[in-house]
Amino acid sequence: MRVGGFLAKRLALALVTLWLLSVLVFAGGQLLPGDVARAILGPLADVRAIINLDRELGLDRPLLVQYWDWISHFVTGDMSRSYVYRAAVAPFVLTALGFSLKLGAVAFVLVVPFGIADGVFAALHAGRPIDRIISMIGLTATILPEFVTGIVLIIVFGIWLKMLPITANWPPDAGFLTQIYYLLLPSMPLVLALFGYLARMARAGTIEALAADYTRTAVLKGLKPRAVLWRHVLRNSLLPTITVVATQMGHLMGGLVIIEMLFRYPGIGGLIFAAARDKDFPMLEAGVLMVGIIYCLAGLAADVFYALLNPRIRLGAAE
Amino acid sequence: MLSRSGTFMSGMLIIGFWTACAVFGRLVVPFDPFEDDILNALGPPSAAHWFGTDQLGRDVFSRVIVGARDVLEVAPLATLLGVVLGVMLGLVTGYFRGIVDDVIGRVIDAVLALPLVIIALLALTAIGVSSITVVVVIGSIFALLIARTVRAAVLSERDLDYVAAAKLRNERAIYILGVEILPNIIPPIVVEATVRLGYAIFAVATLSFLGFGIQPPSPDWGLAVSESYGLINGGIWWPVLFNTLAIASLVIGVNLAADSLQSAFDT
Numbered sequence: 001m002r003v004g005g006f007l008a009k010r011l012a013l014a015l016v017t018l019w020l021l022s023v024l025v026f027a028g029g030q031l032l033p034g035d036v037a038r039a040i041l042g043p044l045a046d047v048r049a050i051i052n053l054d055r056e057l058g059l060d061r062p063l064l065v066q067y068w069d070w071i072s073h074f075v076t077g078d079m080s081r082s083y084v085y086r087a088a089v090a091p092f093v094l095t096a097l098g099f100s101l102k103l104g105a106v107a108f109v110l111v112v113p114f115g116i117a118d119g120v121f122a123a124l125h126a127g128r129p130i131d132r133i134i135s136m137i138g139l140t141a142t143i144l145p146e147f148v149t150g151i152v153l154i155i156v157f158g159i160w161l162k163m164l165p166i167t168a169n170w171p172p173d174a175g176f177l178t179q180i181y182y183l184l185l186p187s188m189p190l191v192l193a194l195f196g197y198l199a200r201m202a203r204a205g206t207i208e209a210l211a212a213d214y215t216r217t218a219v220l221k222g223l224k225p226r227a228v229l230w231r232h233v234l235r236n237s238l239l240p241t242i243t244v245v246a247t248q249m250g251h252l253m254g255g256l257v258i259i260e261m262l263f264r265y266p267g268i269g270g271l272i273f274a275a276a277r278d279k280d281f282p283m284l285e286a287g288v289l290m291v292g293i294i295y296c297l298a299g300l301a302a303d304v305f306y307a308l309l310n311p312r313i314r315l316g317a318a319e
Numbered sequence: 320m321l322s323r324s325g326t327f328m329s330g331m332l333i334i335g336f337w338t339a340c341a342v343f344g345r346l347v348v349p350f351d352p353f354e355d356d357i358l359n360a361l362g363p364p365s366a367a368h369w370f371g372t373d374q375l376g377r378d379v380f381s382r383v384i385v386g387a388r389d390v391l392e393v394a395p396l397a398t399l400l401g402v403v404l405g406v407m408l409g410l411v412t413g414y415f416r417g418i419v420d421d422v423i424g425r426v427i428d429a430v431l432a433l434p435l436v437i438i439a440l441l442a443l444t445a446i447g448v449s450s451i452t453v454v455v456v457i458g459s460i461f462a463l464l465i466a467r468t469v470r471a472a473v474l475s476e477r478d479l480d481y482v483a484a485a486k487l488r489n490e491r492a493i494y495i496l497g498v499e500i501l502p503n504i505i506p507p508i509v510v511e512a513t514v515r516l517g518y519a520i521f522a523v524a525t526l527s528f529l530g531f532g533i534q535p536p537s538p539d540w541g542l543a544v545s546e547s548y549g550l551i552n553g554g555i556w557w558p559v560l561f562n563t564l565a566i567a568s569l570v571i572g573v574n575l576a577a578d579s580l581q582s583a584f585d586t
Contacts, residue, residue: 020429028445146562155556254434276444
């Protein structure tokens with residue numbers, strides 16, 4: 001299978017990327033100024049207590065041994081122990097991941113159809129005022145930091161209009177719809193940040209497909225405009241957009257750090273922020289590596305979609 | 320030309336306004352931006368205090384005007400560092416290629432598998448937070464991104480005749496890179512630098528908001544938002560809103576300028 005070969009290559013690349021990432025993340029932990037045990041026990045701690053804690057945490061061993069110990073346990077799901085909570089890191093990371101997935105899913109479900117539809121609409125009206133307005137809104141929404149859009153949205157919809165709750169923490173017995181209601185406001189800054197990219201890609205792809213020879217042929221042979229759009233234009237124009245959706249996952253997760261702190265939401269971004277603030281390196285390393293893994297998985301998923309939808313790869317004509 | 324482009328001029332106008340505020344702001348503001356006045360804390364916008372007062376009674380309007388300063392020092396410095404390192408890295412990897420190019424390419428991929436804010440958080444936690452480390456961290460990440468653009472530009476130049484001619488004249492590699500190739504790839508570098516400046520302001524403001532950027536008692540906008548955003552739950556929105564609008568205007572201004580620069584070079 002040619003698709004198999006294409007995907008095997010991508011998978012191998014993703015694994016190399018993740019391995020390098022794990023080395024970088026581990027190296028980051030080693031740069032921490034001063035002694036980890038000193039940082040945990042405080043400046044007044046006894047020297048013997050520090051040596052003991054170093055031995056207990058395994059910090060007196062050679063770096064390569066420490067790295068191997070960390071990464072070989074990590075791949076089995078054992079993400080070492082938090083300095084702050086003195087407990088295994090994995091349950092914290094997995095619970096937080098579940099919360100973030102919920103928030104990310106709400107944002108994605110809102111932005112993908114909306115962004116693509118607006119991009120296609122703008123392309124069909126290219127050069128007219130409505131096209132410029134959509135492009136301007138998209139560009140502005142994309143370049144603003146998430147905490148800026150987040151705070152303006154909180155003030156307008158939460159404080160002045162009192163339409164939406166300003167915290168993401170739903171009451172304990174909240175059902176599915178109530179949870180989504182509480183996630184609407186927190187997901188909006190993410191939706192805005194992604195909207196511009198998606199709309200721009202969909203617009204550019206559609207304009208290119210509209211100008212292509214196959215579209216002219218379809219129009220000239222008398223096909224109805226609706227059929228031309230669905231069968232000839234969109235099938236070609238949305239292919240690159242799918243890749244953008246996946247690469248924007250990384251952008252989305254950067255935004256989660258801000259949004260989850262702003263709305264006090266217990267997701268992976270909030271966890272990374274708290275771990276960085278408390279210098280809880282095992283927690284920070286696990287959280288950061290997890291974000292990298294998700295990003296690589298999203299990239300692989302995009303490659304799979306792309307390979308399945310693109311006959312040039314499916315039939316082995318490309319590469 | 321650029322001076323006739325409305326987008327470019329309005330972008331430059333916004334940047335110019337905030338730069339003037341950063342340089343001369345202290346001289347013209349109605350109140351001392353650093354002076355506490357606890358008795359008048361958290362006053363809503365009024366005739367005396369146009370943007371109200373914050374939790375220590377400091378005049379928000381004066382702080383917003385002066386608050387442009389740190390971000391306008393840190394973000395351009397980070398961009399400059401990124402451009403200098405990135406251009407050198409991109410020139411070398413694009414021209415020599417080979418194993419070093421492959422290894423650096425992989426490392427760049429690994430770093431870019433993480434959002435900027437998260438790499439910066441990790442790096443700043445490791446080496447400590449100050450304006451200088453923020454410049455170094457953001458500059459280094461930008462260097463990797465810029466190196467990619469420069470490398471791609473070098474790849475399309477390195478096989479052209481003028482490079483071959485220089486090689487036949489037995490010029491040294493450093494001469495070919497600096498005197499022959501570099502002048503021909505200036506336009507993409509200028510565009511990249513302005514786009515990066517917008518991202519740098521974005522990143523510095525975000526890091527300051529998280530407490531990992533510019534440190535107190537600076538009136539920096541991101542820092543001011545982080546100090547006061549807890550108050551909006553109680554309906555006190557003015558210390559936060561005007562600072563976020565200031566950040567928004569600067570980011571939009573830089574991007575307007577960057578966008579029109581890009582289309583000017585494209586045509």
